Amino acid sequence: xxxxARNISKTFGAFEALKNVQITVPSGKLVALLGxxxxxxxxxxxxxxxxxxxxxxxxxxxxxxxxxxxxxxxxVGFVFQHYALFRHMSVFDNVAFGxxxxxxxxxxxxxxxxxxxxxxxxxxQLDWLADRxxxxxxxxxxxxxxxxxxxxxxxxxxxxxxxxxxxxxxxxKELRRWLRRLHDEIHITSVxxxxxxxxxxxxxxxxxxxNEGKVEQTGSPDEVYEHPANSFVYHFLGSVNLFHTRVxxxxxxxxxxxxQVRTDRPDAVIYSRPHxxxxxxxxxxxxxxxxxxxxxxxxGPLVRVELEKTEDRQIVxxxxxxxxxxxxxxxxxxxxxxxxxxMKVYPA
Amino acid sequence: MxxxxxxxxxxxxxxxxxxxxxxxxxxxxxxxxxxxxxxxTLVLMLPLILVFSVAFSKGLKVYxxxxxxxxxxxxxxxxxxxxxxxxxxxxxxxxxAAWAIAKFNFRGKNVLITLIDMPFAVSPVIAGLIFMILFGxxxxxxxxxLEHNIQLVFxxxxxxxxxxxxxFPFVARELIPLMQAQGNxxxxxxxxxxxxxxxxxxxxxxxxxxxxxxxxxxxxNARAMGEFGAVSVVSGHIRGLTNTMPLHVEILxxxxxxxxxxxxxxLLAFLALVTLIVKSVIEWKSGKDMIVNPES
Numbered sequence: 001x002x003x004x005a006r007n008i009s010k011t012f013g014a015f016e017a018l019k020n021v022q023i024t025v026p027s028g029k030l031v032a033l034l035g036x037x038x039x040x041x042x043x044x045x046x047x048x049x050x051x052x053x054x055x056x057x058x059x060x061x062x063x064x065x066x067x068x069x070x071x072x073x074x075x076v077g078f079v080f081q082h083y084a085l086f087r088h089m090s091v092f093d094n095v096a097f098g099x100x101x102x103x104x105x106x107x108x109x110x111x112x113x114x115x116x117x118x119x120x121x122x123x124x125q126l127d128w129l130a131d132r133x134x135x136x137x138x139x140x141x142x143x144x145x146x147x148x149x150x151x152x153x154x155x156x157x158x159x160x161x162x163x164x165x166x167x168x169x170x171x172x173k174e175l176r177r178w179l180r181r182l183h184d185e186i187h188i189t190s191v192x193x194x195x196x197x198x199x200x201x202x203x204x205x206x207x208x209x210x211n212e213g214k215v216e217q218t219g220s221p222d223e224v225y226e227h228p229a230n231s232f233v234y235h236f237l238g239s240v241n242l243f244h245t246r247v248x249x250x251x252x253x254x255x256x257x258x259x260q261v262r263t264d265r266p267d268a269v270i271y272s273r274p275h276x277x278x279x280x281x282x283x284x285x286x287x288x289x290x291x292x293x294x295x296x297x298x299x300g301p302l303v304r305v306e307l308e309k310t311e312d313r314q315i316v317x318x319x320x321x322x323x324x325x326x327x328x329x330x331x332x333x334x335x336x337x338x339x340x341x342x343m344k345v346y347p348a
Numbered sequence: 349m350x351x352x353x354x355x356x357x358x359x360x361x362x363x364x365x366x367x368x369x370x371x372x373x374x375x376x377x378x379x380x381x382x383x384x385x386x387x388x389t390l391v392l393m394l395p396l397i398l399v400f401s402v403a404f405s406k407g408l409k410v411y412x413x414x415x416x417x418x419x420x421x422x423x424x425x426x427x428x429x430x431x432x433x434x435x436x437x438x439x440x441x442x443x444x445a446a447w448a449i450a451k452f453n454f455r456g457k458n459v460l461i462t463l464i465d466m467p468f469a470v471s472p473v474i475a476g477l478i479f480m481i482l483f484g485x486x487x488x489x490x491x492x493x494l495e496h497n498i499q500l501v502f503x504x505x506x507x508x509x510x511x512x513x514x515x516f517p518f519v520a521r522e523l524i525p526l527m528q529a530q531g532n533x534x535x536x537x538x539x540x541x542x543x544x545x546x547x548x549x550x551x552x553x554x555x556x557x558x559x560x561x562x563x564x565x566x567x568x569n570a571r572a573m574g575e576f577g578a579v580s581v582v583s584g585h586i587r588g589l590t591n592t593m594p595l596h597v598e599i600l601x602x603x604x605x606x607x608x609x610x611x612x613x614x615l616l617a618f619l620a621l622v623t624l625i626v627k628s629v630i631e632w633k634s635g636k637d638m639i640v641n642p643e644s
Contacts, residue, residue, distance in 0.1 A: 051536060071539050078540040084533035088555040098541035101551070153541055 001062045001156040001189050002027045003048060008057035010043055017043040018054070019213040025206075027062075028187045030180070032200035035210035036236065041193045042081075042161055044210070048191065049159050050074045061157070074157075077150030077188075081162040083142045085134035091145050092130040095120055098153035120148040123182070140171040147179075151186075160192035164199060176203050197237050201225060209233050231346040234271045241277060241316045243270040243289070243340065252345050254287045263347035272340035277318035279305065279330065280337050288337040291316060296332055298325065305330060307338060399617050403610035414611035422588040423596035423612070426504065430579075430592060431572040434511040439565055442519025447553070449520075450527030451535065464520050467513055475513050476581025479506060502584030507592065510578040515568045522564030523557055530556055559634030563627060570623040574616055 003025040010018040018040045025031045033041040046052040048059055050071035058067045066074055086094050095117045099108055108116065121127035124144040134142055143163060150158060163179065164172040180203050183190060194200050200207050201221040209216040209224060209232075217229040228234035245252050247268050252259045254270060261268045280288070291307040294315070303325040305318045316338060320328075330336070372380070404411055414420060445464060449457060467475065481487045483500040493500060500506045534556070538548045554561075576594040583590040591599065593612055600609035 049540060051540070071536075072542050072544070075542075076540060078537070080533050080537060082533065084537040086534055086537070086552055086555075097538070097543070097551070101538070101541065101543040101547045149537075149541070 002060075003157060003189060003191065004058075004060035004063075005044065005048060006058045006060060008044065008047060008054045008059070010040075010047060010052065010054050012043075016213050018047075021057070021210075021213070021215055023208050023215060023218065025189060025191055027189050029205040030183045030190045030192070030203065031206045031208060032204035033191060033193045033208050033210055034195070034197065034200040034236075035216075036195060038212070039210040040213040041195075041210050045159050045161055045191060045193050048157075049076050049078045051078070075153070075155050077153065077155035077158040079143075079146045079150050079158070079160040079163055081165050083134070083146040085142055085146055085149070087134055090131050090133060091121070091126065091137070092117055094134065094145055095149045095152050097149065102153075116152065120152055123151075124148045138171075139167045140175055143167065143175060144178075147182075151188075156189070158188050158190040160190065162194060163192050164194070164196070172199075179203060201237075209236065211236070228271075228344065231269070231271065234344060234346070239274055239317060241272050241274065241318075241340070242314070243272070243343075244268075244312070245270055245345075254340065254343065259343070259345045261345045261347060265347055268345050268347055270340060270343045270345050272343040274304070274317045274319040275302075276340055276342040277316060278339045278341050279307075279318055279320070279328065280339070281328075283337045288339045289316075291336055291338050293330055293332050293334050293336060296325075296330060298322075307336070309338075310335075396617060399610055399614050402606060403614040405610075406607040410607050411611045411614075414608040415615075417608070419588045419591065420596060420608075420612060423591045423593050424615075426507065426591065427573050427593040429504065430508050430511050431569055433508050434515055434572045435565060435569045437512060438515050438568055439519050439561070441516065442523060442564060442568075443561070445520040446523035446527050449524050450530075451532045461524070464517050464524075467516050468521075472510075472514050472575065472577030472579075473581060476510055476578035479510055479513070479578075479582050483509075501582045502586065502590060504590070506582040507579050507590060510582045511572050511575055514575050514578050515571045518568035518571060519561065519564035522560050522567070526557055526560040527553075559630055563630050563634075566623050566626050566630075570620060573619055 003023075005021055005023045008018050008021045009016075021040070021044060023031075023033075023044075033044060035041045043052065047054050050059075050066075050069060050073075054067070058065050060066065061074065071078075086097065089097070096113050099113045099116065102108075107113075118127055118130070121130055124147060126141060126144055126148075129137065129141065134145065137145065147160075147163075164175055167175065176199055192203070201224075204221060206219065207221055207224045208218045211232050217224055217233045219227075224233065225237055228237060234240055243254070245254070245268055247261055247263060247266055250260060250262070252261050252268050252270065259270075283290070290310040292310065293305060294308050295306040297304040297306075301322055303320045303322055305320060305325075307316045307318060308314070309316055318338065415424070445460070448454075449461060480501060482489055483493060483506060484490050485494060485501075500509065534552050535548050538552045543551065573592075574594060575592075576598075579592055580595060580598075583592070583595055585591060585595060585599065587599070593616055597609050597613045597616070600606075600612065
């Protein structure tokens with residue numbers, strides 16, 4: 001089912017949570033709403049689910065206006081950040097709940113419910129825990145039970161609020177791969193909220209970057225990462241180095257590279273990721289900045305080098321592979337030259 | 349008067365006398381425990397033992413005869429009727445009030461919380477007087493009630509109303525913090541899964557609050573049966589008609605009929621003991637239901 005949010009606005013008291021937000025979730029895709037806390041991503045998810053009502057705008061499900069439909073009528077699956085499992089029920093009863101509360105005429109028979117629940121418990125690989133209470137499960141297990149419970153009513157849409165937010169790093173990685181595989185199996189239109197860039201990049205088919213209640217960019221993980229639409233997205237997606245520079249005739253010149261920039265201001269900022277910073281002992285042409293090495297962190301496969309530009313004492317971070325590092329034999333305190341290999345330029 | 353709720357002590361596990369930073373010296377510990385024990389014996393245990401010993405002072409026959417007397421039977425019946433009406437009604441309203449306060453945000457919420465506490469704050473005698481002023485023959489509604497031949501004060505309805513007022517906070521006070529702590533995410537999950545209001549209440553909310561609810565109900569019941577002040581004002585002390593058990597005890601005592609007075613009193617004391625036992629069982633049960641969460 002295709003989901004469309006049209007011109008959604010929502011305020012809580014004086015706080016504008018969402019400002020004229022427009023997104024489209026194509027049928028069968030797994031979409032991430034990515035943004036820092038307070039960016040409105042959870043509000044948007046709750047509005048899609050019908051748990052909150054927008055002040056303005058419409059929610060379209062498969063082209064039909066569903067704004068006035070209650071959460072109960074929308075038939076969405078919703079997984080809460082803290083799972084919200086029914087604490088007094090067993091895992092089995094939790095998953096069976098959605099089937100058992102159906103009106104008598106739609107309700108499957110007892111044996112059908114049982115079969116369906118065990119099917120789902122097998123899908124989440126927890127059929128051996130059917131009799132346990134939620135508080136006897138680990139965080140990752142609870143998360144999967146919450147997912148099975150949501151899927152039991154065969155929702156047309158699956159919405160997940162920070163699905164891996166309260167898990168430790170290792171379980172988190174496992175579970176997001178598992179979610180990706182699950183989605184590849186069942187192809188249910190899904191939206192998940194996250195503030196974790198890596199998670200969004202790894203799991204989602206498409207990413208919607210939100211900030212302060214507005215959509216900053218929509219696109220595939222590759223598009224969003226490689227071509228950030230603006231400086232916010234660039235910043236949010238990873239560590240970044242800034243080089244202030246001047247604009248001449250709508251262009252910015254770094255060495256032999258010249259970049260177009262749309263601005264009326266005389267200044268612009270060049271953005272470059274640490275792994276795109278090249279370090280050299282000799283200045284090859286004009287595109288190089290002089291810098292001195294402040295610190296070297298050589299732990300793991302990547303070596304992080306912290307440098308200070310001589311010109312304006314700005315800190316620049318560079319990431320080298322271990323091979324490069326051993327080849328170059330950089331020393332702390334040494335004077336070197338650096339250059340952004342890949343860069344983006346945004347108006348200052 | 350707000351005793352039973354205020355008395356709830358934090359649940360403590362019998363921890364080993366560990367060398368923690370807050371541990372008192374052995375002498376201090378024994379002294380404090382000793383003081384507490386002496387106090388409890390003097391103020392609580394001794395009176396209780398006295399009630400039963402005086403009740404049986406003239407033998408078992410006199411004790412049992414005290415209950416066979418028609419006025420005593422009428423008092424017991426009236427007390428039971430009052431509790432049978434007041435407890436279910438206040439349970440219902442208590443759940444409604446707690447539900448509204450814990451699960452929704454609305455204007456005047458704090459006013460409502462304060463109002464719920466009011467019966468605890470005012471003396472029951474005042475509560476009784478309020479109803480006299482409202483429903484008494486010279487009260488605001490008195491003439492109108494008289495015209496329509498409705499007798500509220502000096503009759504069972506007045507006693508029930510006074511009891512309702514005095515016992516109102518018990519269930520609500522017990523449930524509000526519990527429901528607030530539990531939040532409403534489970535209810536929201538149930539809505540998304542397609543449950544209707546009644547299904548949500550019966551299958552999700554009620555099981556989560558059942559121990560707290562039962563606790564509130566038994567405290568409410570204990571108070572409904574034991575209430576003296578408010579009921580005393582509105583009852584009119586008509587023997588065999590408007591005397592509840594506590595009032596009956598007072599009358600017998602004033603007539604120097606000590607054995608009978610204490611016999612009826614022992615029934616109330618017995619009720620109190622049963623209440624305490626049920627309360628401990630509930631606390632133990634609900635404690636067991638909340639197995640320590642491995643994650644948090």
